[in-house]
Amino acid sequence: MSTRFGIGYDAHPLTLGSRLVLAGVAVDHDMGLAGHSDGDVATHAIIDALLGAAALGDIGTHFRADDPLVPEGVSSLVLLDRAMGLLAEAGWQVVNVDATIVAQRPRLAEHITAMRSAIAGAMGTALENISIKATTEDGMGYTGNGQGISAIAVTSLTELTS
Numbered sequence: 001m002s003t004r005f006g007i008g009y010d011a012h013p014l015t016l017g018s019r020l021v022l023a024g025v026a027v028d029h030d031m032g033l034a035g036h037s038d039g040d041v042a043t044h045a046i047i048d049a050l051l052g053a054a055a056l057g058d059i060g061t062h063f064r065a066d067d068p069l070v071p072e073g074v075s076s077l078v079l080l081d082r083a084m085g086l087l088a089e090a091g092w093q094v095v096n097v098d099a100t101i102v103a104q105r106p107r108l109a110e111h112i113t114a115m116r117s118a119i120a121g122a123m124g125t126a127l128e129n130i131s132i133k134a135t136t137e138d139g140m141g142y143t144g145n146g147q148g149i150s151a152i153a154v155t156s157l158t159e160l161t162s
Contacts, residue, residue, distance in 0.1 A: 009152045021075075024118030050083055
């Protein structure tokens with residue numbers, strides 16, 4: 001049985017007038033992330049990690065902004081569900097996901113359990129297969145000075161058994 005690993009990364013600028021969604025959870029904040037979808041960098045990084053591990057391209061390959069099936073503001077959890085379908089069609093299942101959200105603020109610790117649950121639900125996997133963490137950059141760089149939020153994810157896949 002084959003095992004594969006994938007890495008995903010995403011970053012979006014913070015902007016006034018939109019809501020902040022991270023790992024499928026709306027987080028109270030005075031700004032949200034810019035993007036065609038809900039801008040959820042954590043879910044986008046997870047999708048890229050999953051697709052990369054299966055050698056299926058990246059989020060931009062499958063979920064283009066000009067695709068009528070990807071309407072503006074679409075929940076990234078919908079895209080994650082579709083990515084899971086692509087994995088299943090290609091014969092892969094998720095072993096685990098480990099993601100880190102990089103944001104100076106807001107503080108995310110109180111949202112981690114809900115984030116893990118949202119991602120696990122969208123992926124159809126057990127909660128113990130999903131790890132989400134948050135960190136700051138101690139005031140350094142664009143995330144540290146509050147201009148944006150980024151996320152990185154690592155995943156492992158194994159072949160589906162018949």
